[in-house]
Amino acid sequence: MARIQRVLVANRGEIACRVIRTCRELGLTSIAIFSEPDRTALHVLMADEAYPVGPGPSRESYLNMERVLEVARRARADAIHPGYGFFAENEEFARACDAAGIVFIGPLPETIAALGDKLAAREVATRAGVPIVPGSPGAVTTLDEVKEFARTIGYPIMLKAAAGGGGKGMRVVRSDAALDAAWDLTRGEAKAAFGDDRMFVERYIERPRHIEAQILADGTGRVAFLGERECSVQRRHQKLLEETPSPAFDAATRKAFGEASIRIAKAVGYRSAGTVEFIVDEQNQFYFLEVNTRLQVEHPVTEMVTGLDLVAEQLRVADGLPLSFGDDTPTPRGWSMEARIIAEDPARNFMPSVGRIERVRFPQGPGVRNDAGVYRGYEVPVFYDSLLSKLVVWAPDREQCRRRMLRALDEFVLEGPHHNIAFHGWLLSHPEFAKGNLSTRFLEEHFEPGVLRPGPEASNAALLAAALHEREERLRVNVAREDATNTGSAWKWRGRARSGR
Amino acid sequence: MARIQRVLVANRGEIACRVIRTCRELGLTSIAIFSEPDRTALHVLMADEAYPVGPGPSRESYLNMERVLEVARRARADAIHPGYGFFAENEEFARACDAAGIVFIGPLPETIAALGDKLAAREVATRAGVPIVPGSPGAVTTLDEVKEFARTIGYPIMLKAAAGGGGKGMRVVRSDAALDAAWDLTRGEAKAAFGDDRMFVERYIERPRHIEAQILADGTGRVAFLGERECSVQRRHQKLLEETPSPAFDAATRKAFGEASIRIAKAVGYRSAGTVEFIVDEQNQFYFLEVNTRLQVEHPVTEMVTGLDLVAEQLRVADGLPLSFGDDTPTPRGWSMEARIIAEDPARNFMPSVGRIERVRFPQGPGVRNDAGVYRGYEVPVFYDSLLSKLVVWAPDREQCRRRMLRALDEFVLEGPHHNIAFHGWLLSHPEFAKGNLSTRFLEEHFEPGVLRPGPEASNAALLAAALHEREERLRVNVAREDATNTGSAWKWRGRARSGR
Amino acid sequence: MKFWVTLQGREAEVEFHTEGEKVFLEADGRRIEADFVRLPDGEVYSLLIDGRSHVVRVSAADEGLEVEIRGAIIPVEVRHPLEKMLLQQGGGRTAARGETLLAPMPGVVVLLRVQVGDLVQPDQSVVVVEAMKMQNELTATHGGIVTEILVAEKSAVSTGQPLVKMKPEGA
């Protein structure tokens, strides 16, 4: 017997549409909120009800806590789904919901707080016996300390100014020999930059992978591990393409990885859906990074291989119900990838782009799922992030999945703002990607804008199209000119008629 | 080592797009053909190459065998995929392909011929020990013969004029008592109608279900059964909604059903994908009807639960390769339904509708697949069938699948021609459908156009929208009138200027 | 501004009040807050009625307007009270003006079910047209007495072509 009946979705774009879909399937009333420029946004059109929350800037609308809660009360919402971003990991908002007698669909406020503090989270991991990137517990002051430490964790190591930041006062050291010089140099820089030459030492990972665990917990101690997601392909720490499973993991690693994630979740009495993020080195040793206490952008790839609806599970848990699958977690089947379709120009340093969606045709057919937040004619607003759509595909194995994604990208029509569809085409075709050789440095190592230039056939077609277009234009102009002449003569006639009076 | 490199798709609409997608994923060159009105059809835009085959009427283009084969030769196609309809079950075309040294992607011509003859097919089934609807082997001439027969197969029975057709000279009889009268009456009618009063007797099935088996055979005797599809919801023998598995079958029935289908396929040395159609009575006894020697419209539901690409398997077999899964046929997972989105008006006796697609937005999100043959602005031609798109959904069980389909239909925007989206909404919401109580008489028993009338909230919204629209129009008109006046005065001014000369 | 709206047999008076930016409606004496915006991708509006979200397409039809909502197409008539009065004196609407059955699509007439002088009931089948490989019963909306048959069996017809004319019974 469900208690929740009316769900306010405190978000916008594709994730708001995503949550509304599940509400509809579960027979719940979905309530959207919208900022002024979002009046005709897709989530407003899809929801059962929709209410304004203020002007464009997030701070004045989607992040206006008083306003959002007031709308929730007025609309008699009995639960709020925060999506991701905005209030998704905001302890204060979660508490305010409780205070207002509205169910916050997510973890408990205390959990959000505990895991929001990175240092506290690392302690939780350590207590749970989950490795973190080896580093000096505190500041090191003498060269001998560093050498001692380097012996225990091995080279390469990273010297970091305790007061450092923004890449300053950091140096990678690959041998004892190099250490002496590096030590003085780095301390000098630190002193100069921050007036403080205390140093930290940390193991340096050359080519880290970013791999995360999807967990689902009912809040009564039952925690399910729904497989990992590899999110190594990033730019400026923004994920671009995600997949599950990870091509790096074998069964044994996956098992250890899953158990580690579950231990962390249990240690904090986790509730609802969450993601445990790890950094993984070239030897497939994984180190805990942090926990995201929300639904991830890339959650659909997990849904594709497990057949679960993660939002539906969140709603069940929020309703005090057990997970739909009880104790037998579905075994993932096949492979899934997600390409984030973003309004940006990869040829110009991935600069964000805005404007009207002039024409759009989403990929279809076998194994293809779209989660879009836009439609034809829609004007992408400047106030929010530039994710237009998520293209998700499934296939029995990675190679078929990769080819299917390429096919879907090929089929994807999106005109108006610049976008990264062709970029994804390059990425998926790259031999190192095909081999599964990924790291967070993939773009830095392999990408340069030139690779996006169309091939000879395409540019030849472009050349002819331009000529044919120009020809049609000139023919049209000639027609217009004739019309003009006709009107001209009509004029004379009228003139005559007048003077005839 | 694949032999096939260039595949001509001898079809149009959604199925042509469907085949082109798989060709692209397999790295094969796809070659489309198009009739004059289809120059801007989706399959032409999607294919790698496209060639004209003549005017609109199928006979002069898609069914113009010489022309199609000539194009295939000119385009150096090494294989032809017929899709469904057109040449899909045409023995002559299959032979012509062989003669031209082009691989026909489907069964052998002999198989098409053998199974195309309904009577021959029934004999194959009988020899393979697969039941067919019990009936008198030949004409019955005396009442006693009929009574004898009725005793063996039980009532109700159907009296059928041997020369009959079009429903004339047919009568259902439910008891010995009723038989005497019915016998004379029906023979009388037959005599009058056809001058021939010979009678057949057949077991009468009150509420038949239409259930079919998807099979896949590599031509070397290996035949896989990929589960059944229930296609009982029909109108004028046209399927409207299909699902797999069938809510009528238990594991035992399914096993027997699969084995029966495999026996038939093996009996004719079947190759490629095929469908064995059965009629199923209220006791879940299944009777063989016929074999469709082609890919079915509804094949995607099987793909959703098995994870297979049936077109890819067809191409493998055509290439002389074994099935991708060898001997371990994937076990179907979850439930899938397909709703055929058709340009017709359910409120006016399902009359076909044509016209321009003014606006279209396909459903998205979890568990949704679209296979469309149209796009915004496209003019639905009058020459071909009126299937616009196939909406396919997947979910872990039937009830979730049904709710997801309702959600997807709700989200489906399609403006221009009349369509049956609201009809599907009614169908999926019907309590008998929800219970899985289906038969080919479902519409006849439950549907009447009134059910499609929008509810009070929708019609109230429509009422207000009309008023608001009218208001805007009138305001616009007033503005226009003012402009008119301005031009008027501008005129006067010009007049003055002239007379001033 | 004030309108009379007729939809599915129901008739309602809708009055508009503007308060600065906002527009309020009064229908059947009930005050309704409605936010009405044209969408950028078609002849279609987003309508928020007391928060409930509807997407509605409004387009001109042979008789008055046609409103499409949730896949259903509903004919609607919107009139000024004045127009309405005139009409009632004039003896009412469509039915009174008589009906002409039009071909809804290109096809071939395979069967004429009526003759001149026949009385046709609403929703009665009048002509069978074959199109897209299907036989389609064309039914009368209002019906009436057949005054004219404009096509022969076996003849090809194009969309919108008049097939049969009817006048209201006793008109």
Next chain:
Amino acid sequence: MKFWVTLQGREAEVEFHTEGEKVFLEADGRRIEADFVRLPDGEVYSLLIDGRSHVVRVSAADEGLEVEIRGAIIPVEVRHPLEKMLLQQGGGRTAARGETLLAPMPGVVVLLRVQVGDLVQPDQSVVVVEAMKMQNELTATHGGIVTEILVAEKSAVSTGQPLVKMKPEGA
């Protein structure tokens, strides 16, 4: 009809021959059969070149035309041979006319990387603008000597607003 088309540094002569209905092209001395149709759903064409199917969007840009194919946007210039001659006498194109860097989106100028008089290389970063929560390096296309800086750091800019003017080196 005959055109000179310049695209990605490549220059080609395209001549048209019409034979009845059909149009043939001659490019680089090669004869090409091209079927060219406007699609009903946008400013876009379906182009069949010797059977190969392409969908190409052609739209007007600041300089000449912009062609979008397979997600790539390519600037193209199409001229009559005559226009071409005039241009060459005039000393060629854009670069010669000098470049003005425009804001590609609304945002805030966070850093000016150049001063008046600096020599800017092609693709060199000139200004950093923050928009959509990201810092974006605006780079010069042709570059040149900075003649004018039209915005200050921290100032808000709107789409298309001129930021920095450059003139060709030695022009």
